[in-house]
Amino acid sequence: MNGWKFEELHETPSQTGGPYVHIGLMPNQAGIEVFEHSFNNQMVKDGTQGERIRLEGQVFDGLGLPLRDVLVEIWQADANGVYPSQQDTQGKQPDPNFLGWGRAGADFDTGFWSFDTIKPGAVPGRKGSQQAPHIALVIFARGINLGLHTRVYFEDEAEANAKDPILNGIEWAPRRQTLIAKREERDGQIVYRFDIRIQGENETVFFDI
Amino acid sequence: MSQILMGAYAQRNTDDHPPAYAPGYKTSVLRSPKNALISIAQTLTEVTAPHFSADLLGPKDNDLILNYAKDGLPVGERVIIHGYLRDQFGRPVKNALIEVWQANASGRYRHPNDQYVGAMDPNFGGCGRMLTDENGFFIFRTIKPGPYPWRNRINEWRPAHIHFSVMADGWAQRLISQFYFEGDTLIDSCPILKTVPSEQQRRALIALEDKSNFIEADSRCYRFDITLRGRRATYFENDLT
Numbered sequence: 349m350n351g352w353k354f355e356e357l358h359e360t361p362s363q364t365g366g367p368y369v370h371i372g373l374m375p376n377q378a379g380i381e382v383f384e385h386s387f388n389n390q391m392v393k394d395g396t397q398g399e400r401i402r403l404e405g406q407v408f409d410g411l412g413l414p415l416r417d418v419l420v421e422i423w424q425a426d427a428n429g430v431y432p433s434q435q436d437t438q439g440k441q442p443d444p445n446f447l448g449w450g451r452a453g454a455d456f457d458t459g460f461w462s463f464d465t466i467k468p469g470a471v472p473g474r475k476g477s478q479q480a481p482h483i484a485l486v487i488f489a490r491g492i493n494l495g496l497h498t499r500v501y502f503e504d505e506a507e508a509n510a511k512d513p514i515l516n517g518i519e520w521a522p523r524r525q526t527l528i529a530k531r532e533e534r535d536g537q538i539v540y541r542f543d544i545r546i547q548g549e550n551e552t553v554f555f556d557i
Numbered sequence: 558m559s560q561i562l563m564g565a566y567a568q569r570n571t572d573d574h575p576p577a578y579a580p581g582y583k584t585s586v587l588r589s590p591k592n593a594l595i596s597i598a599q600t601l602t603e604v605t606a607p608h609f610s611a612d613l614l615g616p617k618d619n620d621l622i623l624n625y626a627k628d629g630l631p632v633g634e635r636v637i638i639h640g641y642l643r644d645q646f647g648r649p650v651k652n653a654l655i656e657v658w659q660a661n662a663s664g665r666y667r668h669p670n671d672q673y674v675g676a677m678d679p680n681f682g683g684c685g686r687m688l689t690d691e692n693g694f695f696i697f698r699t700i701k702p703g704p705y706p707w708r709n710r711i712n713e714w715r716p717a718h719i720h721f722s723v724m725a726d727g728w729a730q731r732l733i734s735q736f737y738f739e740g741d742t743l744i745d746s747c748p749i750l751k752t753v754p755s756e757q758q759r760r761a762l763i764a765l766e767d768k769s770n771f772i773e774a775d776s777r778c779y780r781f782d783i784t785l786r787g788r789r790a791t792y793f794e795n796d797l798t
Contacts, residue, residue: 357645357784361758362574363735363749364582365720368668372658372684372720378668382624382682385613410587417670423606423728433605435563435726437798449607456669472798473600484602488733491584493575493752495733499602514597523592547591556569556594557603557729 362495365488369419374453389452391465395445398427398466402539403500403529406459407487410547414459418489421451422463422500424482429469438472467502467538473513480508480515484557487544497555500542503531518553526552564791565599566729567645575752582748583709601798603729604788609654611688618686621659621699625682632678633662633700635776638764642693642723644730644787649693653725655783656686657697659718664705673705698776704743716743716750723783730785737763738779 370378376386392400403422406414425431426443436442452461465483473479483500501509509515515524529540544552577589597603617624622631642650660666660683663675667683681700689695702717718735737744744750744763753759764781771777791797 357643357647358573358758358761359569359645359786360732360734360761360783361753362732363720363753363762364585365722365733366735367670368658368666369720369733371666371668372656372686373722375682375684380625380667380682380684382684383618383686384615415588421731423602425602431601431605433608433726435605436601438601447607471601474598474798475796476798479600479602482602484728486728486731489588491582491586491588493577493579493582493585493589495731496577496590514600517597518595546588551590551592554590554592554594556571556596557599 362493364490364493365419367417367490369417369488369490370453373419373451377453387451389450389461389463391447391450391463393445396466397443397445398469399538400464401467402462402464402537403483403542404460404462404539405542405544406461407454407489407544407546412548414454415489415546416454416456416459418454418459418461418487419451420454420461421449421486421488422465423449423484424465424468425471427466427469429471429481431471470508477513478508478511480505480512482512482514485542496546497557498544498552499527499555500540501528502540503528523553526550562791562795563604564789564795564797566604566727566786566788568596569786572754573758575754579752582752585752599729599797604727604797606724606726606728606730608652609688609724614686614688619697621657621681621683621685621697624685626680629680631661631681631700633681635698636701637696637698637770637772637776637778638719638781639694639696639767639770639778640764640781640783642689642695642725642783642785644785646787648787649689649691650725650785651689651691651693653689653693653723654686655689655695656684656722657699658684658720659699659702660705662700662703664703664717675703675705701738704741709748713748714743714746716741716747721783723785725785727786727788732785735762736781739763739765
């Protein structure tokens with residue numbers, strides 16, 4: 349301890365979630381019935397406002413193979429762009445039927461993950477700017493030492509995306525495309541496909557937030 | 558200054574964490590980005606996080622000794638783990654969700670992909686969760702996990718450890734890590750713990766024996782504190798929105 353130097357506490361260091369991350373975070377997927385209420389990828393309730401969408405994809409390693417043990421979490425605003433969090437300072441009432449957060453384990457065989465959620469509204473950016481609609485996403489897995497943060501934007505919001513301060517902060521313009529989910533309609537359902545490439549060609553942009 | 562306006566979270570000190578690419582931990586080689594992370598100025602997205610109400614949790618959610626017991630108690634060392642969750646500025650972090658998972662006393666996980674010969678325990682599940690109180694305090698009870706072998710180099714063994722996950726006030730604080738037990742000699746040879754660059758930070762993952770909190774003829778106790786990133790207050794321009 350050096351008495352002449354100011355030292356604050358250090359953040360607890362990260363470690364990998366490991367291959368059995370489901371035991372603690374998705375126990376039902378590991379076959380463990382312990383909790384009455386489990387967290388999952390179903391974010392829409394009867395009273396939830398907004399357009400229902402499905403967000404789905406796979407996460408690929410440096411050889412182009414899907415991670416079948418990855419855990420994905422998302423955090424997003426409600427249909428009006430308000431976060432259901434005490435830290436949201438917009439002074440608007442968030443949708444009382446929306447938690448804003450979900451968790452999904454990739455399928456053990458195919459590596460597909462998905463969320464049933466709503467399309468978020470636009471959220472204020474810094475200094476009076478406006479952000480395009482987006483979903484914050486983080487992945488944890490064996491081999492990943494610190495959760496990888498990224499953002500999902502929507503292909504059909506081209507105008508808003510073009511003005512988004514975070515996307516425009518990515519100096520290498522072609523890399524911005526890795527954050528745009530592709531829209532399709534499947535049996536009347538709106539589906540956004542968002543694949544994540546951890547390493548190599550078309551590597552997804554990851555953020556230090 | 559009646560109301561404190563909060564600004565951004567202090568930036569993450571990357572030297573305090575493992576690098577993404579850590580070749581001694583072989584799986585990281587193909588699961589680490591080649592590009593540098595892009596640092597961004599925080600917005601409402603990064604400083605907000607979901608709120609979990611206490612009524613989502615069941616009465617035994619923080620008792621891994623009893624929450625999966627079917628026809629008897631699980632086999633192994635009875636231990637209580639407790640500690641405080643604070644931010645880097647020393648403030649308690651209240652009402653945060655802490656989730657834990659671990660192997661049983663044999664070092665065997667209740668997971669379809671674990672084929673280790675160490676015996677399963679029909680009365681042990683291996684997961685639990687809790688919310689911190691207004692002082693940032695958390696407590697749970699469990700069976701001390703055994704070390705287990707894994708295939709990195711062929712004779713690799715993890716020290717006894719418990720995985721933990723924290724979700725607090727801001728998305729930027731989201732953290733998953735593992736803690737170890739004081740005195741375990743495998744701590745010095747673990748390639749996963751070695752991904753953490755500094756000795757001081759590796760020590761920050763070791764739970765300490767808390768002898769005066771042992772419960773006679775019942776359980777031993779370990780003390781483990783967790784530190785998250787903290788927010789600065791704003792006294793001049795507020796650029797967050």
